[in-house]
Amino acid sequence: MEQTSILKEQVAPGAVMDTFQYDNTIVRNFAIASVVFGLVGMLVGLLVALQLVYPELNFGIPYTSYGRIRPLHTNAVIFAFVGNAIFAGVYYSVQRLCKTRMFSDALSKIHFWGWQLIILSAAITLPLGFTTSKEYAELEWPIDIAITLIWVVFSANVIGTLIKRREEHIYVAMWFYIATLVTVAVLHIVNSFELPISFFKSYSWYAGVQDALVQWWYGHNAVAFFLTTPYLGLMYYFLPKAAQRPVFSYRLSIVHFWSLIFIYIWAGPHHLLYTALPDWAQSLGTVFSVMLIAPSWGGMVNGLLTLRGAWDRVRNDVVLKFYVVALTGYGMATFEGPLLSLKNVNALGHYTDWIVGHVHIGALAWNGFFTFGMFYWLFPRLFRTRLYSKSLANAHFWIGTLGIVFYAIPMYWAGFTQGLMWKQFGPNGTLQYPNFIETVNAIVPMYALRAIGGTLYIVGLIMLAYNLVRTAAQGKFLANEEAQAYSRGVIKQNHEGDFWHRVLERRPVRMAVLALVAILIGSAVELIPTWTVKSNVPQMASVLPYTPLELQGRDLYIREGCNACHSQMVRPFRSETERYGEYSKAGEFVYDHPFLWGSKRTGPDLHRLGDKYPDSWHYHHMLEPTSMTSGSIMPPYPWLVDDKLDVSNTADKIAAMRTLGVPYAPGYEQKANADLQAQAKQIAARLKDAGIKADHEAEIIALIAYMQRLGTDIKKAPASQP
Amino acid sequence: MIRNVLENIGGIEIYPIISLTIFFTVFSTMLVYVFTRKKKQMDKMAGLPLEP
Numbered sequence: 001m002e003q004t005s006i007l008k009e010q011v012a013p014g015a016v017m018d019t020f021q022y023d024n025t026i027v028r029n030f031a032i033a034s035v036v037f038g039l040v041g042m043l044v045g046l047l048v049a050l051q052l053v054y055p056e057l058n059f060g061i062p063y064t065s066y067g068r069i070r071p072l073h074t075n076a077v078i079f080a081f082v083g084n085a086i087f088a089g090v091y092y093s094v095q096r097l098c099k100t101r102m103f104s105d106a107l108s109k110i111h112f113w114g115w116q117l118i119i120l121s122a123a124i125t126l127p128l129g130f131t132t133s134k135e136y137a138e139l140e141w142p143i144d145i146a147i148t149l150i151w152v153v154f155s156a157n158v159i160g161t162l163i164k165r166r167e168e169h170i171y172v173a174m175w176f177y178i179a180t181l182v183t184v185a186v187l188h189i190v191n192s193f194e195l196p197i198s199f200f201k202s203y204s205w206y207a208g209v210q211d212a213l214v215q216w217w218y219g220h221n222a223v224a225f226f227l228t229t230p231y232l233g234l235m236y237y238f239l240p241k242a243a244q245r246p247v248f249s250y251r252l253s254i255v256h257f258w259s260l261i262f263i264y265i266w267a268g269p270h271h272l273l274y275t276a277l278p279d280w281a282q283s284l285g286t287v288f289s290v291m292l293i294a295p296s297w298g299g300m301v302n303g304l305l306t307l308r309g310a311w312d313r314v315r316n317d318v319v320l321k322f323y324v325v326a327l328t329g330y331g332m333a334t335f336e337g338p339l340l341s342l343k344n345v346n347a348l349g350h351y352t353d354w355i356v357g358h359v360h361i362g363a364l365a366w367n368g369f370f371t372f373g374m375f376y377w378l379f380p381r382l383f384r385t386r387l388y389s390k391s392l393a394n395a396h397f398w399i400g401t402l403g404i405v406f407y408a409i410p411m412y413w414a415g416f417t418q419g420l421m422w423k424q425f426g427p428n429g430t431l432q433y434p435n436f437i438e439t440v441n442a443i444v445p446m447y448a449l450r451a452i453g454g455t456l457y458i459v460g461l462i463m464l465a466y467n468l469v470r471t472a473a474q475g476k477f478l479a480n481e482e483a484q485a486y487s488r489g490v491i492k493q494n495h496e497g498d499f500w501h502r503v504l505e506r507r508p509v510r511m512a513v514l515a516l517v518a519i520l521i522g523s524a525v526e527l528i529p530t531w532t533v534k535s536n537v538p539q540m541a542s543v544l545p546y547t548p549l550e551l552q553g554r555d556l557y558i559r560e561g562c563n564a565c566h567s568q569m570v571r572p573f574r575s576e577t578e579r580y581g582e583y584s585k586a587g588e589f590v591y592d593h594p595f596l597w598g599s600k601r602t603g604p605d606l607h608r609l610g611d612k613y614p615d616s617w618h619y620h621h622m623l624e625p626t627s628m629t630s631g632s633i634m635p636p637y638p639w640l641v642d643d644k645l646d647v648s649n650t651a652d653k654i655a656a657m658r659t660l661g662v663p664y665a666p667g668y669e670q671k672a673n674a675d676l677q678a679q680a681k682q683i684a685a686r687l688k689d690a691g692i693k694a695d696h697e698a699e700i701i702a703l704i705a706y707m708q709r710l711g712t713d714i715k716k717a718p719a720s721q722p
Numbered sequence: 723m724i725r726n727v728l729e730n731i732g733g734i735e736i737y738p739i740i741s742l743t744i745f746f747t748v749f750s751t752m753l754v755y756v757f758t759r760k761k762k763q764m765d766k767m768a769g770l771p772l773e774p
Contacts, residue, residue: 097770171770237771246768251756253768258752262745483774518748525741 015490018166021480023101024382026108027092028477031375031382033116034084035465038371040123041076042458048073049451051635052602053444055625058635063127065635067561071138072126077363078136078226080119085371086230087111087154090177092378093237094158097174099167099485103160107153114150118143129559130200133594134215136222137191141202144192151188155181162508166485170506172253176233178508179261179515183225186519190527191218195660197652201555203660208589209277209537212597213530217268217523223359224264227367232260235303235327238374242319248305252298259295261515263288265522270341273350274571275597276586281530282343288522289341296334303327318393322373325401329365333358348423351567351601353443354415357408364404364457372396372464379468385475392467400460406453414446423575431578436604441631540587543713545662546706548650548672549679553706555653556645556699557596560637567598568607568710581608581711588714591662603634610712615683616690618704640700645680647673679705 051057051066058065095102102108121143125131131138139147158177162170191214193205204211240247247253269277269285304327307314314320336358340349349355380387387393421439424432433439530537546554557563570576572583584607589595613621617628622640625632651669658664677696683704684696694701 093771096774099773167770169767169770171767173771240768240771244772246765246772250764250768251759254756254759255752259749262748521741521744521748525737529737 011486012490015486017484017486019482019484020101021482022095023091023105023108023479024477024481025479026102026105026112027088027378028382029112030084030088030091031378033112034081034088034371035375035461035468037076037080037084037119038368039458039461039465041073041081042454042461044069044076045073046451046454046458049447049454052447052633053451055633055635060636060638062129062560062637062639065560065637067564067635068127068129068131070564071131071135071561072123074136075122075126075138076119078222079122082227082363082367082371083115085367085374086180086226086234087115088378089234089238089374090158090230093173093234094161094177096483097167097171097237098161098165099483100161100165103157103164107157107160111150111154111157114146114153118146118150121146125200129561131558131561132194132202132204133558133561133563133596134191134204134211135219135599137188137215137218140200141192141194141196142199144188144194147188148185148192151181151185155185159508159512166488168488168506170508170511171236172247172250172257173233173236174508175257175511175515176229176236178512179257179519180225180230180233182512182516183221183229183261183265183519186516186523187218187221187225190523191215195656197649197656201649203653203656204594205660206531206593206595207660207662208592208595209586210530211593211595212272212275212589213269213277213281214527215595216271217265217526220268220271221265221519223362224260227362228264229261231367231370232256232299234370234374235299235323238370238377239303239306239323242317242323242373242377243307243310243313245306245310248302248308252302256295256299256302258518260292260299262518262522263292263295265519266526267292267341268526270337270346271599272597273341273343273346274573275569276584276589278530278586281526284526286341286343290338293334293338296337297331300327300331300334303330318387318390318397319373319377321394321397322369322376325397325404326366326368326370326373329361329369329404333362333366336361347571347573348419349415350571351599352415352419353411353446354419355600357411357415360407360411361404364400364407368457369400372400372461375464375468379471380475382477383472383475384478385471388467388470388474392463396460396463396467399456399463403453403455403457403460406456407450408453410446410449410453414443414450417446418443422579423573425575431575434579436579437629437631440602440633444633537590538585538587539590540585540714542716543588543590545591545657545664546709547679548654548676549702549705550709551653551657551706552645552647552650552676553702553704554596556640556703557706558594560640562606563596563598565598565600565602565634566604566606567601568605569597570605570607570711576605580605582714584711585714588711591657593657593660593662606707606710608711610708610710611715614690615686615704615708616692618707619687619690619692619694619700622700622703637700640703641694641698643699644695644697645699645702647676650676 047057048066048070062068091102091108122139125140125143126138130140132140158181162174194202195205196202206214236247236253266288267285269281270289273282273286307320314324339345340358376387376393418439421433421442426432570580570583577583621628622637624636625634650672654664654669654672680696680701683701684694687694
């Protein structure tokens with residue numbers, strides 16, 4: 001490398017290089033965990049995909065029903081597969097970029113085992129139905145606290161390493177890591193404000209519109225700062241490593257970094273276009289999403305052009321092949337993101353499988369393929385050997401790429417088809433497909449094809465696992481890798497004209513603070529007005545708090561993950577008001593802790609479900625969905641009929657809601673259960689009239705009460721409070 | 723709760739102006755910063771991952 005720079009490096013006379021060791025064990029452990037949990041998470045993904053084709057694969061038991069294990073799939077692939085891969089790559093690159101061992105081996109170990117414990121607790125609690133319902137933040141409050149603590153451990157370890165580094169300069173990959181550390185902490189803490197009711201139940205601090213905005217500020221930026229910025233950091237390290245040439249433009253990487261973290265944080269409201277969110281916030285989301293294409297593509301181009309003059313090597317080097325597809329996938333997903341943020345495109349794509357296709361381009365190509373390339377590069381180095389089989393890795397590349405194609409195309413097809421069918425009017429001005437189930441049955445073949453794509457991708461992952469195991473077996477693991485470098489300060493530098501560089505780029509803590517400021521500006525502009533300005537959420541006099549039975553029913557709705565397939569947000573389109581009824585208003589959700597707007601309509605919207613069908617319809621439908629809707633792919637919920645509703649926590653729930661600002665009268669919690677029983681008996685009596693012998697204490701009674709309440713308040717005249 | 727504590731921000735109208743100003747300033751500063759860096763310094767930074 002160029003050594004005679006303006007920095008004029010000179011080693012002080014008599015200086016001796018330090019000899020030290022890199023910790024490879026922590027890298028290996030995170031990599032193994034990533035592959036293992038990747039397999040588990042993707043197999044669960046395959047199961048949920050197949051459940052949409054063969055509903056009997058829900059097995060008729062609570063723990064494997066779609067609503068509960070779909071979050072298990074998303075959490076496993078995001079936080080276990082991708083999370084562990086990030087940590088493997090970060091621990092490898094941070095040590096080498098800082099020319100020092102990690103700050104503390106103990107912190108590394110606590111981080112590793114703590115994170116695996118969190119994953120394990122997620123794998124247990126989600127199927128049990130302990131969930132907050134907020135997407136990618138489903139884990140309940142004790143686990144949220146554990147995540148916070150482990151994240152602090154990780155951050156301290158990385159910042160500590162930066163502080164004791166031997167290398168004077170902080171490479172751009174480190175900036176991306178620092179931004180990740182700071183922002184994930186802010187996102188996780190703000191979105192996880194919740195009031196505990198018991199050890200495994202809490203209510204979101206925010207309600208309705210505010211909760212939705214905070215959640216999608218979080219959800220969008222979880223994509224930004226968990227699935228993107230750490231991977232961009234990894235790209236800036238591992239791509240030049242594999243290509244054996246420096247990044248195309250370092251200047252571009254600086255522009256990339258600051259513009260990406262600054263713009264990304266504003267774009268969250270694009271998840272809520274045409275909802276009851278105030279219009280100004282929706283526009284803000286759209287504008288910043290469109291702007292976001294510039295830094296995203298800047299980063300992609302910077303990565304791809306790093307291979308300039310080395311394209312011939314892409315043919316032979318399987319690692320580079322994976323990286324090229326990863327970057328291409330990143331480019332596709334970040335082009336599609338702004339596209340979907342345009343209101344007219346979003347009107348068609350939102351709630352459909354288009355979104356599922358979109359996120360899987362990001363997940364399978366960008367995160368997945370980058371991870372695979374990184375592991376194929378890392379394992380031979382960690383185990384001091386060659387990759388066991390290049391041809392197997394090549395086969396993995398092709399089968400994985402085919403898997404992505406077979407996954408994405410059916411999802412786009414399904415998304416367009418269903419989106420168009422929802423909106424189609426016949427010649428006489430009525431909906432062409434008034435039965436929602438028609439639009440589902442039209443795309444079930446696409447669900448089947450998607451499962452084939454997913455299977456191919458998993459087969460590829462199994463090939464990777466086998467290849468890496470054999471690589472490890474034929475090599476010898478180098479736990480502590482010896483290295484040498486001068487201490488910081490030994491190399492004399494001429495700092496002429498270097499003032500700003502020193503001020504900005506050699507101070508990790510200052511860098512962290514600046515990154516924090518950059519992401520807080522957008523967050524503040526987006527969140528504070530919605531929290532504080534009353535006119536953003538118009539009050540409606542007829543909207544009242546839920547009755548105790550409805551509140552319990554709502555918690556069952558959350559437990560079963562109904563929001564995974566059903567939205568509660570009728571958008572202001574004629575096609576939706578024709579199908580569902582009056583469009584949803586912000587003021588209708590003021591007592592919803594948490595909001596349950598959903599993000600996908602595998603089944604129809606439920607916001608105007610109340611009073612649409614008799615109680616008996618719901619009873620039969622929950623017990624056997626196909627008995628009411630021929631061809632339904634919804635799983636049956638027989639346990640709701642068998643299990644008794646737990647009413648021991650009713651008083652606590654009412655009191656908690658009052659703390660959160662829901663106007664239950666003082667002392668109401670004392671008589672809440674009496675009201676609950678009375679309402680339950682009314683429903684049981686109505687069911688009896690319809691010829692159904694139902695226990696009024698069964699869970700299904702509470703769920704029916706909630707579903708019959710949905711969206712009915714605005715039809716009523718203002719009444720007195722309960 | 724938080725909305726009850728803060729309830730109303732005085733002069734919320736100035737928010738968009740402030741955000742635009744911050745946005746413009748941050749970006750101009752960054753671009754000036756980036757394009758005044760010396761090429762050799764950039765090359766040295768870009769070479770860091772290639773060191774053993």
